[in-house]
Amino acid sequence: MDKKEFVLKAVADKKDLIVEVSDKIFDYAETGFHEFKTAKLYEDVLKKEGFQVEMGVGGMPTAFKATYGTEKPVIGFLAEYDALPELSQEGGCTMRKKAEGENPDGHGCGHNLLGAGAMAAALAVKAYLEEHPEAGSVVLFGCPSEEKGDGKAIMAREGIFDGVDAVFTWHPGDKNEIWSESTLANVSVFFNFKGVTSHAAAAPELGRSALDAAELMSVGVNYLREHIISDARIHYAYRDVGGIAPNVVQGHSRVHYFIRAPKSWQVKEIYRRVVDVAEGAAKMTGTEMTYELYAGLSDYIPNHVLSEVLHESMEEIGAPAYDEADFALASRFFHETATLEELEAKRASLRKLFGADHLDEIEARPLHTRISPLVWTGKVQAGSTDVGDASYVIPTAMCTTATATLGTAAHTWQMTAHGNTEIAHKAMLNAGEAIALAALKTMESPEILKKAHDEWLAETNGIYECPIPKEIGPRLED
Numbered sequence: 001m002d003k004k005e006f007v008l009k010a011v012a013d014k015k016d017l018i019v020e021v022s023d024k025i026f027d028y029a030e031t032g033f034h035e036f037k038t039a040k041l042y043e044d045v046l047k048k049e050g051f052q053v054e055m056g057v058g059g060m061p062t063a064f065k066a067t068y069g070t071e072k073p074v075i076g077f078l079a080e081y082d083a084l085p086e087l088s089q090e091g092g093c094t095m096r097k098k099a100e101g102e103n104p105d106g107h108g109c110g111h112n113l114l115g116a117g118a119m120a121a122a123l124a125v126k127a128y129l130e131e132h133p134e135a136g137s138v139v140l141f142g143c144p145s146e147e148k149g150d151g152k153a154i155m156a157r158e159g160i161f162d163g164v165d166a167v168f169t170w171h172p173g174d175k176n177e178i179w180s181e182s183t184l185a186n187v188s189v190f191f192n193f194k195g196v197t198s199h200a201a202a203a204p205e206l207g208r209s210a211l212d213a214a215e216l217m218s219v220g221v222n223y224l225r226e227h228i229i230s231d232a233r234i235h236y237a238y239r240d241v242g243g244i245a246p247n248v249v250q251g252h253s254r255v256h257y258f259i260r261a262p263k264s265w266q267v268k269e270i271y272r273r274v275v276d277v278a279e280g281a282a283k284m285t286g287t288e289m290t291y292e293l294y295a296g297l298s299d300y301i302p303n304h305v306l307s308e309v310l311h312e313s314m315e316e317i318g319a320p321a322y323d324e325a326d327f328a329l330a331s332r333f334f335h336e337t338a339t340l341e342e343l344e345a346k347r348a349s350l351r352k353l354f355g356a357d358h359l360d361e362i363e364a365r366p367l368h369t370r371i372s373p374l375v376w377t378g379k380v381q382a383g384s385t386d387v388g389d390a391s392y393v394i395p396t397a398m399c400t401t402a403t404a405t406l407g408t409a410a411h412t413w414q415m416t417a418h419g420n421t422e423i424a425h426k427a428m429l430n431a432g433e434a435i436a437l438a439a440l441k442t443m444e445s446p447e448i449l450k451k452a453h454d455e456w457l458a459e460t461n462g463i464y465e466c467p468i469p470k471e472i473g474p475r476l477e478d
Contacts, residue, residue: 003128004316007436010124011429018123018432019425021045022116026091026420029083029105029112032145033474035062038081042066042119042142049123051140058158060474062144063151065160068126069137073449075439076139076161077122078169078390079115080146084108089413091420092329094336096413106416109147110172113403113419113428117170120432125439136443139164143386148475149186150295150468152386156393157466165449166306166395166442168435169387172415172424173400174408176319177372178311180302184233184260185267186384187296187467191217191278195242195287197251207249211242213285214253220277221257228270231380232261256294262380264298264467294475296467300388301459304376305452306397306442311374313437314399319369320430326423327365333405334366337414346407367423368402392464395452399434403427 001009011018021041028037039055039062046053051066087108090097099106107113122140129135141160145151155161171179193214198207221234228234235258242250259274261267275291282289322330338346350362390396403424408414418424442448 003440004437006128007124007433007440008317010127011120011433011436014120014123015429017045018116018120018429021119022112022425022428023420025081025112025115026107029088029103029107031085031105032082032148032151033060033062033476035081035144038062039064039142039144042079042115046119046140050126057160058155060144060151060154062142063155064142066122066140066142067137069129069133071134071136073165073443074137074139074163075125075443076141076164076167076394077118077435077439078152078167078387079118079140079142080111081115081142082111082145082147084147084411087411087413087416089416091417093417094332106413107419108411108413108416110403110415110419110424111146113172113424114170115142117428117431118435120429121168121436121439124432124436128440138439145474146386148295149188149297149384149386150474153295153297153389153466153468154474156389156464157468157470161390161393164394166452167390168306168310168397168438170399170401170431170435172403172427173410174402174404174406175368175372176314176370176401177399178307178314178374179398179400180307180374180376181379181381182262182302183300183381183388184231184262184384185264185297185299185388185467186258186260187267187271188294189257189259189271189274189291190239190294191255191257191289191291193253193282193287193289195249195251195285198249200247200249204249208286209249210253210287211250213281213287213289214238214241214255216284217255217278217281220281221274224273224277228273229261229266232259232266232270233382234259234270234274260384262299264465267467293469293472297384297386298388298392298467300385301391301396303391303395303397303452303455305448305455306395306438308374309441309448310397310399310434310438311371313441314371314434317430317433317437319371320402320426322367322369322423322426326426327367329421330367330405330423331364333414333418334363334407349407362406366406368406389466392460395456397438399431401427401431401434
């Protein structure tokens with residue numbers, strides 16, 4: 001039996017278990033660093049399957065490292081499993097409808113599928129190692145709190161990935177393709193202003209407005225945007241405005257900033273300038289300013305060598321095999337969950353991807369049924385992922401598979417709604433098969449491993465500077 005057939009059989013043998021784990025985590029829907037039931041489920045399942053499981057790695061209660069084998073090379077898979085706030089949704093439902101129960105949160109980024117698909121790959125490689133123990137070892141890393149942006153950064157900082165030769169992972173999406181573009185590095189920072197309360201009409205001269213300070217900071221940062229690189233992004237949200245009474249000079253305020261750029265060193269430079277703006281706002285208003293780094297992550301460096309192996313494996317495995325019921329449900333999601341404006345935007349995107357000639361056919365069956373060509377554009381995606389921190393310490397490759405209807409955006413109730421459907425299950429298992437096959441090919445090829453390592457070394461010089469200082473651990477609040 002060749003490696004492809006072995007992987008297909010190994011995943012098929014564990015299909016019911018993998019789907020059960022994914023669906024349970026879909027129901028748990030636990031947000032970052034609160035994935036206690038989820039982590040316990042993985043611990044129990046992986047121990048039963050013969051892995052050595054270490055819980056609480058990196059000082060994070062819901063992180064784990066599950067290992068099988070003692071030989072080199074060591075191939076790793078990354079499992080994520082945190083949900084998003086306020087995105088609870090009944091699975092398979094094309095109308096906005098919260099899932100039963102009191103939990104308001106939901107898997108709007110498909111991480112229930114991501115973790116279970118990575119587990120599928122680990123189980124398949126473990127089955128291979130049972131027959132070929134000399135081939136190497138496999139590690140499944142349980143990575144909490146991707147959405148807060150710091151789980152893997154802390155794991156990398158604490159050396160949890162040390163000794164691993166290559167990593168493969170995947171992400172739910174609406175297409176089957178290699179994640180070939182880098183992503184933005186990011187830091188998450190809170191700025192706090194402390195002022196003096198006073199009667200806003202009778203004694204305004206005695207007040208020092210913390211709200212004014214926050215607003216002046218926002219004005220200053222808005223002017224700063226013109227003088228930073230065009231690929232950078234600065235976002236903010238007011239977390240505390242000092243109260244609700246207009247006739248009181250607000251004595252406290254708190255603003256949450258994200259600062260993103262293509263490289264971590266660029267983020268650090270912009271971060272320094274944003275702090276300068278905050279200090280200026282405090283001086284202008286006579287308030288006190290403090291700031292605290294909440295989280296941070298590095299840009300993703302896709303390893304070309306491993307990505308090519310993964311793309312080859314995706315083509316060998318093929319795209320997910322959807323049936324007519326899947327296409328019918330996808331058509332409902334495509335047409336029933338969007339406004340007319342959103343529908344036109346989806347159609348424009350499809351025309352760009354597939355051309356206008358087959359638009360009607362694709363709309364009727366809006367699932368991605370092919371493997372996209374591997375293209376190195378050199379572009380930077382607008383989002384961020386802490387897989388970047390893994391890629392700075394280990395050669396890393398990542399793909400997506402079509403767990404959702406074409407045009408479905410992440411971090412939406414529509415994405416949550418796909419999360420326990422047959423569409424999602426099939427694409428999840430397909431991803432597990434592809435990254436497992438890529439792992440076996442890499443494990444048994446010293447040439448691939450050397451080329452991947454040489455490329456990684458050329459990209460990073462073997463240097464990783466964690467964006468989260470050593471004294472900052474996992475944040476359970478905010």
